[in-house]
Amino acid sequence: MIRYLRLYGYFLQFSFSKAFEFRIDFYFRILMDVVYYIMNLLFFKVIFLHSKYLAGWSESQVMIFVGAFIVVDALNMTVFANNSWNVAQLVNRGDLDYYLVRPVSTFFFVSLRDFAANSFVNLIMAVSILVWAFMKYPEPIGLLRTLLFGLLVLNGSLLYFLVLMLFIIPVFWTHSARGLQPLFWTTSKFMERPHAIYSRVVRWVLMTIMPFALMASVPASVLFAPNPWAITLGSLLVTVAFMSLVLFIWSLGLRNYSSASS
Template identity: 50%
Template structure:
């Protein structure tokens, strides 16, 4: 464990120094993410000009929900997104060889080696938006609910990564996974809406087959309605099963990896 922690600290050091080399890109990316946050907030603000409630949530509640999603997106952009970008390239070029032979988990190395330092600033901004939306909330939010919510946000970011990996790994068999990745990003839009707007069958699918609602919608519900042990167990259980499934899929893919010809 210590070895992995030390290794991750090295990744961080290297990523920060590298990102400062490309200063213009550093700022472009920060502005880009901020624009995404503004667009998301404006979208829901306009919707609430025409309705008081959406999926059983009022505007103050939806602001917390959206801010929670922004934090998850920021974590994803900071910790995983660059690595997800490089993964298919490494597989197709055969550069994965260098990672497979290292004495650490290849999944750990390839998922975490590139930390986006510029997006880290966005993570701070998104966290600020979340704090602001919680502080301006007129009702009372219990501390236990809040702690569960924040914990489940981290879980949501992890689940987001796991789900994306399911769409990335097929690149070991196909020449390109562009379609699958585009499909994944289309499907993530399902996460960005409150769970109660979906019909009961859609909700069931989005809590099991493609557990998009577990990323932020259910954590937000736990924040407003209190921690339901069954719901929390479900969220954590599905995340754990998805991770085990993804790891098994990764190992299977590695067995099929045949260097540059993949």
């Protein structure tokens, strides 16, 4: 475990020095995410000009949801995005060889090697927006619920990455340029709205088979729901199931991998 933490420390050092080499991209990416955050906030601000509630959620509750969604997105952009986007290229070009010969878990190496330092700045902004949304919430939120919320946001971020990987790993067989990533980007739009708006069947699908609701919306609901423990336990179980599934399919993919260069 210590070895993996130390290795991750080196990844961080390398990523920060790399980010500062491409300074303009550093600022562009920060700007892009800021625009994305503003657009999301404005979207719901406009919606709430015409209604006091959206599927039973008040504006302040939805703002916490938006904050959670933004933090999950920022966490992903910071920790996982650069890595997951590269997987298809690694497999198709045979560059995965470099990772396979390392004396550490290939999945760990491939998933966490590149830390997006520029998005880290956005993560700070995203957390600030979430704190602002919390402060604007009219009723007191208990410490326990806040901690569960924090845990579920982190869990949602991991789940987001795992589901994305499920769409990317087929590249071992299809050898397409990006795997099924475009389909993931399309379906992930379900995550951008509170799950309360969906019908019961769709909501069930979004909490189990395609758990986009568990990434931001359900974590936000843990602050207001009558039974936060059931939600927390359910969310964690789904993540464990998805983690097992991804690792299993990843190992199948590795068995199917033939280095392009050899």
